[in-house]
Amino acid sequence: MLVGLLVLLPVLRLLWEAGDATVLGRVLDSPATWRATTNSIAIAAGATLAAALIGGPFALLIGLTNPRARTAMSFALILPLMIPPQIVAIAWTHLAGSGSPILKPLGLAPPVGTANPVQSAAGMVLVMGIEHAPLVFLALRTALRAIPGDMLEAARASGAGPWRALRGVVLPLCLPGLVAGLAMAFVAALGNFGVPALLGVPAGIPMLPTLIYRRLAGFGPSALPEVAVLAALIGLVACLGIALQTILQARIASRLPGGARPLAPVPLGTARAPVELLAWGVLALLVAAPLTALLATSLVSVYGLPIGFGTLTLAHYREVLALDQVGRAFANSLLLSGSAAALLALLAVPLAHAMALAGGGGRIARAVGVLVELPHAVPGVVLGIGCILLFLKPLPGLGVSLYGTLWIILAAYLVRFLPLALRPVQAACAALDPTVEEAARALGAGPLRRLVTVVAPLVAPAAAAGGLLVFLTAFNELTVSILLWSQGHETLGVVVYALEEGGSPTLGAALGVIAILVVLTAMLAAGVLGRRLPPGVVPWRN
Amino acid sequence: MPDSVMQNSFHLDAVPIRLERCGKTFAGGARALEPLDLTIRGGETIVFLGPSGCGKTTTLRIIAGLESPDAGGRVLFGEEDVTALPIERRNVGMVFQSYALFPNMTVTENVAYGLKVRKIARADRARRVEEMLDLMHLGEFAGRRIDQLSGGQRQRVALARALVVRPRVLLLDEPLTALDAKLRDSLRLEIDRLLRGLGITAVYVTHDQGEAMALGDRIVVMAKGRVAQVGTPREIYYQPADGFVADFIGTMNRLGGVSRGGTLSIGSATLPWTGPDGRVELLVRPEDLALAGEADGHLDGTVAAAVFLGDRTRLVVEPADGPALTVDAAGRSELGRGDRVWLRVDPARLLAVP
Numbered sequence: 001m002l003v004g005l006l007v008l009l010p011v012l013r014l015l016w017e018a019g020d021a022t023v024l025g026r027v028l029d030s031p032a033t034w035r036a037t038t039n040s041i042a043i044a045a046g047a048t049l050a051a052a053l054i055g056g057p058f059a060l061l062i063g064l065t066n067p068r069a070r071t072a073m074s075f076a077l078i079l080p081l082m083i084p085p086q087i088v089a090i091a092w093t094h095l096a097g098s099g100s101p102i103l104k105p106l107g108l109a110p111p112v113g114t115a116n117p118v119q120s121a122a123g124m125v126l127v128m129g130i131e132h133a134p135l136v137f138l139a140l141r142t143a144l145r146a147i148p149g150d151m152l153e154a155a156r157a158s159g160a161g162p163w164r165a166l167r168g169v170v171l172p173l174c175l176p177g178l179v180a181g182l183a184m185a186f187v188a189a190l191g192n193f194g195v196p197a198l199l200g201v202p203a204g205i206p207m208l209p210t211l212i213y214r215r216l217a218g219f220g221p222s223a224l225p226e227v228a229v230l231a232a233l234i235g236l237v238a239c240l241g242i243a244l245q246t247i248l249q250a251r252i253a254s255r256l257p258g259g260a261r262p263l264a265p266v267p268l269g270t271a272r273a274p275v276e277l278l279a280w281g282v283l284a285l286l287v288a289a290p291l292t293a294l295l296a297t298s299l300v301s302v303y304g305l306p307i308g309f310g311t312l313t314l315a316h317y318r319e320v321l322a323l324d325q326v327g328r329a330f331a332n333s334l335l336l337s338g339s340a341a342a343l344l345a346l347l348a349v350p351l352a353h354a355m356a357l358a359g360g361g362g363r364i365a366r367a368v369g370v371l372v373e374l375p376h377a378v379p380g381v382v383l384g385i386g387c388i389l390l391f392l393k394p395l396p397g398l399g400v401s402l403y404g405t406l407w408i409i410l411a412a413y414l415v416r417f418l419p420l421a422l423r424p425v426q427a428a429c430a431a432l433d434p435t436v437e438e439a440a441r442a443l444g445a446g447p448l449r450r451l452v453t454v455v456a457p458l459v460a461p462a463a464a465a466g467g468l469l470v471f472l473t474a475f476n477e478l479t480v481s482i483l484l485w486s487q488g489h490e491t492l493g494v495v496v497y498a499l500e501e502g503g504s505p506t507l508g509a510a511l512g513v514i515a516i517l518v519v520l521t522a523m524l525a526a527g528v529l530g531r532r533l534p535p536g537v538v539p540w541r542n
Numbered sequence: 543m544p545d546s547v548m549q550n551s552f553h554l555d556a557v558p559i560r561l562e563r564c565g566k567t568f569a570g571g572a573r574a575l576e577p578l579d580l581t582i583r584g585g586e587t588i589v590f591l592g593p594s595g596c597g598k599t600t601t602l603r604i605i606a607g608l609e610s611p612d613a614g615g616r617v618l619f620g621e622e623d624v625t626a627l628p629i630e631r632r633n634v635g636m637v638f639q640s641y642a643l644f645p646n647m648t649v650t651e652n653v654a655y656g657l658k659v660r661k662i663a664r665a666d667r668a669r670r671v672e673e674m675l676d677l678m679h680l681g682e683f684a685g686r687r688i689d690q691l692s693g694g695q696r697q698r699v700a701l702a703r704a705l706v707v708r709p710r711v712l713l714l715d716e717p718l719t720a721l722d723a724k725l726r727d728s729l730r731l732e733i734d735r736l737l738r739g740l741g742i743t744a745v746y747v748t749h750d751q752g753e754a755m756a757l758g759d760r761i762v763v764m765a766k767g768r769v770a771q772v773g774t775p776r777e778i779y780y781q782p783a784d785g786f787v788a789d790f791i792g793t794m795n796r797l798g799g800v801s802r803g804g805t806l807s808i809g810s811a812t813l814p815w816t817g818p819d820g821r822v823e824l825l826v827r828p829e830d831l832a833l834a835g836e837a838d839g840h841l842d843g844t845v846a847a848a849v850f851l852g853d854r855t856r857l858v859v860e861p862a863d864g865p866a867l868t869v870d871a872a873g874r875s876e877l878g879r880g881d882r883v884w885l886r887v888d889p890a891r892l893l894a895v896p
């Protein structure tokens with residue numbers, strides 16, 4: 001309950017600030033506000049559709065049929081979610097720009113001096129669509145996993161062919177999962193900062209997060225009341241999205257028996273090879289090509305030259321690593337994401353366990369469940385502004401303000417990534433045999449002893465996996481950090497963004513590649529851990 | 543197992559248990575257990591028997607302290623009212639169908655857990671664990687991890703873990719159900735000897751009537767949250783309180799008859815009978831029906847099925863009217879489908895359904 005309130009506090013503080021009538025009137029009267037709002041809604045909706053078109057087919061392919069190398073395929077599809085948006089955006093700018101190391105040799109690059117085609121509304125829809133396709137993919141695949149295999153077999157036994165049975169029985173049952181994934185993708189797109197900042201601002205397309213950032217960067221804390229209104233506006237749109245999700249889900253909800261054997265994959269037969277080829281082709285285009293462009297940009301001696309033996313160099317890596325702020329940012333990001341990961345992993349165990357004990361039935365338990373999921377429904381910008389407001393004034397009793405320190409970023413990370421750490425542990429707690437703990441009770445062990453000696457050792461791998469996911473996501477975090485950083489307290493995400501913005505594309509690319517390598521290492525570590533975990537804990541394992 | 547060990551250092555207190563008006567209504571209003579009164583004598587093994595969902599586990603969990611009875615219900619261990627005590631403070635031993643061993647600990651660590659909780663000194667702890675492992679023939683597995691044990695070994699570890707703390711009562715919820723048939727028989731014998739040797743009060747839950755008959759000093763037959771009958775295995779078998787108990791325990795035949803003026807007519811036969819006039823429904827065990835000749839038989843019918851069981855052949859006989867009857871013939875009997883047979887009924891063995 002306490003933890004739930006902690007999540008709620010920044011949001012409440014924000015609403016309080018946004019409630020000021022004069023500021024409210026001024027902001028709502030401004031045409032800039034409405035232009036940014038309509039842009040945000042339209043582009044987030046477009047990105048959601050794109051995410052569905054990419055993530056949906058992959059979920060059906062991997063969840064229902066039998067392509068080879070499904071884990072690798074999931075991994076490749078989920079990769080963009082793990083790579084921070086600003087780096088994906090930078091990668092696409094390099095891929096599609098006039099200096100493209102891939103398109104230029106093919107003669108396909110746009111002529112020098114013309115606008116970069118991804119720096120447009122369509123570009124943002126595409127990049128955010130790719131970035132958030134994994135959310136649709138994961139939600140839909142989880143739903144598919146919950147469908148009992150007997151159901152499909154029963155449909156087939158009554159004479160329906162495999163595809164007809166899929167269409168008639170399975171698809172309707174997984175619609176709620178699809179809707180949940182769409183809602184997540186919509187909220188994520190709405191709150192995204194990296195993509196609008198790098199692709200929208202150059203094209204003169206303002207969106208709410210970038211508008212907030214510019215006001216705050218331009219006017220400092222004096223702009224806070226105004227910015228709070230804008231953030232509340234994002235929150236409102238997100239709430240509308242979630243409300244729509246709830247309504248849709250109530251309409252199509254279906255109760256499924258738990259614990260059933262999952263669906264057996266439908267063989268693709270002769271279509272297998274072509275379908276696999278198509279899937280990998282799409283992944284190469286959407287994921288591998290921009291990352292290759294990023295890598296090439298970071299390795300070429302002068303930006304815009306074709307890559308070859310003569311132009312290959314590691315100089316940018318040497319240069320970027322020697323920069324003061326880069327070293328600082330590495331240290332800061334390591335410290336922040338490391339401590340957020342460790343704290344949340346530790347916190348997740350008692351929390352998830354208490355929630356499992358309370359069961360899904362009680363009203364309080366349900367309320368806590370909603371609260372800890374809240375950060376997922378609250379766009380990062382909203383949370384960031386809420387945290388500034390909350391911590392700007394000195395802490396009561398302590399007399400020091402967190403604003404302008406690293407700790408405000410840590411506080412925001414803790415709130416923002418709590419669900420990420422909690423979910424795997426919740427899954428592990430749900431999979432625990434309740435009689436094991438009852439046996440410990442019968443032997444006289446009290447709650448704390450049971451938690452430490454019985455529950456914690458059993459869910460430790462899941463907590464570690466959750467911690468790794470937090471580390472992975474927090475290490476390159478931009479949306480919250482860009483609002484909360486201060487001189488000397490940069491994070492890696494902020495520095496990558498600043499380098500690209502500051503006109504050092506090769507340095508930005510080099511740092512981006514390094515960041516991706518760190519992410520990949522952590523993902524592989526999570527994958528190794530994942531072998532010992534129940535399915536669904538490590539997202540890309542089947 | 544060596545009887546000397548059990549009798550010398552390991553005889554447990556025999557605490558009687560009393561349930562007074564213990565009912566259970568779950569959130570949502572489902573009534574799992576009607577208010578129940580029951581006294582379990584010290585040292586007695588009592589078996590709760592009934593079909594799945596009848597409330598056996600709920601009753602066991604109320605005794606354990608894992609569920610609390612509805613308001614008004616009381617649980618007493620001896621003279622002590624433990625209703626308000628959580629399971630941690632009741633000092634009960636529990637054994638589950640799923641073993642519920644701690645997978646992160648070795649056999650020794652599992653058995654030592656309850657002693658550690660009780661802050662028993664290390665040397666004493668080691669001695670008691672070793673003694674317990676020997677008693678359960680687990681000495682050679684002491685250092686093993688749980689996933690390196692077979693099902694039967696796991697359940698023996700669970701028993702050792704529950705008993706080493708010298709609980710006031712041992713509670714077992716379908717401890718053999720997860721095992722295959724052979725292991726089930728041998729572990730059942732072991733549990734039987736253990737319970738008799740220790741003299742502990744034990745509550746055993748099962749849906750298997752064979753287990754109940756073999757282990758129970760008394761059996762509590764349950765149906766739909768109610769107690770249908772409490773009695774020794776013999777009482778339950780030979781004097782079932784109602785049709786449900788009769789059908790649930792063993793095989794029971796039903797005969798329709800008409801009672802009139804001190805006689806009972808079944809089929810073409812007339813037998814001496816005391817009871818009010820009118821139609822009566824009668825129960826009779828297969829072993830109380832005998833094959834007879836045409837002259838001395840009471841009923842006749844046709845063999846519909848014959849199942850060879852080795853020591854006997856079980857026949858299903860369809861009389862001219864009324865439900866089919868099950869009767870046992872000698873193992874070497876040549877009777878088969880379609881043969882005409884005559885059956886004799888011993889009137890002393892007929893039970894009228896109340």
Ligand SMILES: Nc1ncnc2c1ncn2[C@@H]1O[C@H](COP(=O)(O)OP(=O)(O)O)[C@@H](O)[C@H]1O
Pocket residue numbers: 568569572573574592593594595596597598599600601
């Ligand atoms: N925690 C619970 N919540 C709601 N109903 C329950 C709960 N536990 C058991 N029941 C219900 O109570 C009844 C008796 O269950 P139980 O005692 O487990 O039966 P048995 O052990 O005889 O199979 C069943 O109908 C079961 O569904």
Ligand SMILES: [Mg+2]
Pocket residue numbers: 595598599600
């Ligand atoms: Mg049960």
